[in-house]
Amino acid sequence: MLRTIRAFWHDQRGVALVLVAIMLPAIIGFSLLVIDMSRANNLQNDLQKGADAFALAGAAELDGTTGAWARAERAMATLVDNESNFSTSGRFTLTSGQPGGAVRCNSAGNISWCFLKAIPPADGTQITTANQASYLANSDPVAGELESRFVQVRVTPTGYDTIFPVSFLPGGTSNTWTIGSVAVAGFRSSVCDYTPVFMCNPYEAAAGNDTGGVTLEMAANQQQYRRRQILLRNNGSYQPGNFAFLDSPLGNGANALEASIAAVKPVGCYAQDGVDTKPGQNAGPVKDGLNARFGISKNYIGTAIGPAANVRMGLTSINCNNGHTTFETDVNKGVGLERDSCQTAGNCTMMGGRMGAGDWNASRYWTVNHPTRGALPSSLVGATRYEMYRYELNPDGNPNTSDSIVGDAAVSGETGTPSCSQTPVTTVDRRILYGAIIDCTAIGGFNGAANNVPVKAFGSFFITEPISDGKDIYVELVDITGKGGRGTLDNFLRDEAQLYR
Numbered sequence: 001m002l003r004t005i006r007a008f009w010h011d012q013r014g015v016a017l018v019l020v021a022i023m024l025p026a027i028i029g030f031s032l033l034v035i036d037m038s039r040a041n042n043l044q045n046d047l048q049k050g051a052d053a054f055a056l057a058g059a060a061e062l063d064g065t066t067g068a069w070a071r072a073e074r075a076m077a078t079l080v081d082n083e084s085n086f087s088t089s090g091r092f093t094l095t096s097g098q099p100g101g102a103v104r105c106n107s108a109g110n111i112s113w114c115f116l117k118a119i120p121p122a123d124g125t126q127i128t129t130a131n132q133a134s135y136l137a138n139s140d141p142v143a144g145e146l147e148s149r150f151v152q153v154r155v156t157p158t159g160y161d162t163i164f165p166v167s168f169l170p171g172g173t174s175n176t177w178t179i180g181s182v183a184v185a186g187f188r189s190s191v192c193d194y195t196p197v198f199m200c201n202p203y204e205a206a207a208g209n210d211t212g213g214v215t216l217e218m219a220a221n222q223q224q225y226r227r228r229q230i231l232l233r234n235n236g237s238y239q240p241g242n243f244a245f246l247d248s249p250l251g252n253g254a255n256a257l258e259a260s261i262a263a264v265k266p267v268g269c270y271a272q273d274g275v276d277t278k279p280g281q282n283a284g285p286v287k288d289g290l291n292a293r294f295g296i297s298k299n300y301i302g303t304a305i306g307p308a309a310n311v312r313m314g315l316t317s318i319n320c321n322n323g324h325t326t327f328e329t330d331v332n333k334g335v336g337l338e339r340d341s342c343q344t345a346g347n348c349t350m351m352g353g354r355m356g357a358g359d360w361n362a363s364r365y366w367t368v369n370h371p372t373r374g375a376l377p378s379s380l381v382g383a384t385r386y387e388m389y390r391y392e393l394n395p396d397g398n399p400n401t402s403d404s405i406v407g408d409a410a411v412s413g414e415t416g417t418p419s420c421s422q423t424p425v426t427t428v429d430r431r432i433l434y435g436a437i438i439d440c441t442a443i444g445g446f447n448g449a450a451n452n453v454p455v456k457a458f459g460s461f462f463i464t465e466p467i468s469d470g471k472d473i474y475v476e477l478v479d480i481t482g483k484g485g486r487g488t489l490d491n492f493l494r495d496e497a498q499l500y501r
Helices: 002-010 015-059 068-078 141-147 216-221 254-262 283-291 341-345 362-369 385-393
Strands: 082-084 092-094 105-108 111-116 150-161 176-194 197-200 229-233 243-246 268-271 275-278 315-318 325-327 432-438 450-453 457-463 472-480 493-499
Touching: 015 068, 015 082, 015 092, 015 111, 015 150, 015 176, 015 493, 068 105, 068 111, 068 141, 176 432, 216 472, 254 283, 362 385, 385 457, 385 472, 432 472
Parallel strands: 197 432
Antiparallel strands: 082 092, 105 111, 111 150, 150 176, 176 268, 176 493, 197 243, 229 472, 243 275, 275 450, 315 325, 432 457, 457 472
């Protein structure tokens, strides 16, 4: 008997079953925890991807123009299709909506959002209820849409029931969790190959500027306003219609500035959310750099920096050694693209007397400069100077044909062909001046050198005549970047919506 008891005591067969029986609850519990954590991670991943997609779609519409909030809502409601799994309710599609675009913070479907003018500089600083007021855009859409650069999107927390019985553990709570997600995305627009120049917005309403209620966007899109001749002035003060300079990658001395303005392809890149301005009037470099585009700058005659293919300007003579020029003064013989009537008379009333009414005499220009071609073509009735200039280069509009009438002789004998046997530049339009457009009055208090000055839009301006003194430039607005423009500057744009949080 004792031997039997001793043998039973030392017998280890079946001990694994005992250990398994003891460990089985822990193994099952751990397995359930792994399943729960995997489901929770996948659910959170689905919701975060949805929040990211909503934020990116909305941010891409925040271009600082009127209607940005409504466009952002529409983008989130119509462009995003994200599905979420693993919640208690099973598979479902995250949705948004379009409540009207009049409120800076709103909600629809499965998300809520707020439009922000800024975000904390440190990535680790979250935007919470406590500090949100510092970053929210203005509650009035008129101002808020213009300053909105970011959108914060929250996905409504989703219920999630665990398999592991959490409530049975000591101190355990509910078996139901809620999982949500937050994303912040912003819109960044920049341009490259731009000259280091900025203009104070000629149509800035905040300046009390009398332009007949016309906005910059209206001017870019409507021919009758693009016809208006604008006198850009550099006199050291920042008011509507004045111009000055940006920090240039080539340097900011007189020689570097001249080279940047004269360059066929400038190397500057500038961001819409902030540019650095540099003081200085630098009349000489402006005159020489811009007049290189007409082929009449003594510093560039005979160099690789050529003039435009059409330089018609009323030129009667030029000394190709020293650049000395004389110009026709009789409009009936051909003075180039004429000024608006009030610019000629000196009695303009808009923009402090420096904006014309767009009433230049296109018919007379045509008759005097193309005397053998009959009456003004119907397609040029009401044309801007820039449209006339482009027509002369290519009347039928087909880039594959060579039907230029630039060589037509005016009554004075002038043609639009560059003088001094210079080779014209055809890869870019040399008569276009590119620059940043800034709401100088609304920003207030900045003058001379300033950093991170926000840009209203980047614009293109047609230089209507040579520069006489380097401080005054006669131009027509051609186009602006963003949804307020006509798309002719898209090749310069580097638009990007990106996640910040």
